[in-house]
Amino acid sequence: MSYNLLKGKKGIIFGALDERSIAWKTALRCHEEGAQIVLSNAPVAMRMGEINKLAEKVEAPVVGADATSMDDLKKLFEEATKHFNGGVDFVLHSIGMSLNVRKGKSYTELDYGFNQKTLDISSMSLHRVLRTAWDMDAINEWGSVVALTYIAAQRVFPDYSEMADAKALLESVARSFGYHYGVRKKVRVNTVSQSPTATTAGSGVKGFDGFIDYAQKMSPMGNATGDQCADYCVSLFSDLTRMVTMQNLFHDGGFSFTGVTPEVIAQMGK
Numbered sequence: 116m117s118y119n120l121l122k123g124k125k126g127i128i129f130g131a132l133d134e135r136s137i138a139w140k141t142a143l144r145c146h147e148e149g150a151q152i153v154l155s156n157a158p159v160a161m162r163m164g165e166i167n168k169l170a171e172k173v174e175a176p177v178v179g180a181d182a183t184s185m186d187d188l189k190k191l192f193e194e195a196t197k198h199f200n201g202g203v204d205f206v207l208h209s210i211g212m213s214l215n216v217r218k219g220k221s222y223t224e225l226d227y228g229f230n231q232k233t234l235d236i237s238s239m240s241l242h243r244v245l246r247t248a249w250d251m252d253a254i255n256e257w258g259s260v261v262a263l264t265y266i267a268a269q270r271v272f273p274d275y276s277e278m279a280d281a282k283a284l285l286e287s288v289a290r291s292f293g294y295h296y297g298v299r300k301k302v303r304v305n306t307v308s309q310s311p312t313a314t315t316a317g318s319g320v321k322g323f324d325g326f327i328d329y330a331q332k333m334s335p336m337g338n339a340t341g342d343q344c345a346d347y348c349v350s351l352f353s354d355l356t357r358m359v360t361m362q363n364l365f366h367d368g369g370f371s372f373t374g375v376t377p378e379v380i381a382q383m384g385k
């Protein structure tokens with residue numbers, strides 16, 4: 116159902132890899148709600164070609180940008196503002212990658228070269244995006260920026276490894292830049308802490324199926340789906356949440372504040 120919540124709004128959506136991606140689902144919902152969109156992903160991800168199917172559906176141009184490259188980001192914002200004939204109202208940062216996890220290195224054996232890349236891709240890229248927009252004055256007053264995160268930033272999930280540190284840094288960047296952007300232009304910056312969701316990035320975590328199952332049993336409402344996350348992002352891009360900023364917002368069916376559930380206890384007795 117559409118409520119026209121984003122009628123007239125223009126946004127950049129990073130990170131739609133395939134139809135399971137949270138960014139993919141968010142782009143579809145934003146389009147349904149009346150937004151105009153520019154899609155972006157790393158050039159290597161774009162070569163897979165899937166994003167073009169989404170582009171057709173949401174009538175959006177695709178502009179490649181490695182989120183660790185200031186030149187790419189500048190080009191992206193230039194092309195987006197040209198396409199929109201004006202500034203951007205919202206940005207979704209849906210970017211994450213752990214080189215150490217990918218290479219099978221455990222948390223106690225981190226390769227620091229990989230680690231630096233992980234932090235640059237998964238965390239400082241948000242700073243780079245905001246800085247680029249800031250320098251170009253590319254986000255309109257009352258704009259909204261959302262980055263996706265995970266509760267491993269607050270609590271230990273051993274197999275999430277260095278991504279836990281990456282998410283803690285990401286959440287901190289959202290708060291710190293959110294302060295400055297709020298003062299300067301009433302632009303809000305928040306992170307959404309999503310339930311485990313079966314996507315390419317999610318499935319990279321060791322024992323992911325067990326992980327999803329556990330979270331499902333530990334959440335009074337069950338896990339939040341990718342589609343529900345897309346709905347939540349729409350609400351955060353809309354004018355109905357103008358004074359929400361610098362927050363880490365849990366979107367997890369109650370998981371984050373649940374101590375234990377009968378389902379999990381029953382499992383323990385077995």
Ligand SMILES: NC(=O)c1ccc[n+]([C@@H]2O[C@H](COP(=O)([O-])OP(=O)(O)OC[C@H]3O[C@@H](n4cnc5c(N)ncnc54)[C@H](O)[C@@H]3O)[C@@H](O)[C@H]2O)c1
Nearest residue numbers: 130132136137160182210211263264311312314315316317
């Ligand atoms: N899936 C989950 O369980 C879950 C839970 C909480 C938060 N998140 C977060 O949601 C976000 C989206 O992930 P997803 O689950 O939809 O998986 P996904 O694999 O579909 O998306 C990750 C995206 O990051 C992009 N990316 C990687 N390196 C990049 C770079 N250098 N420049 C630009 N883009 C780059 C990839 O191409 C991909 O599109 C991530 O930040 C992830 O950590 C996921």
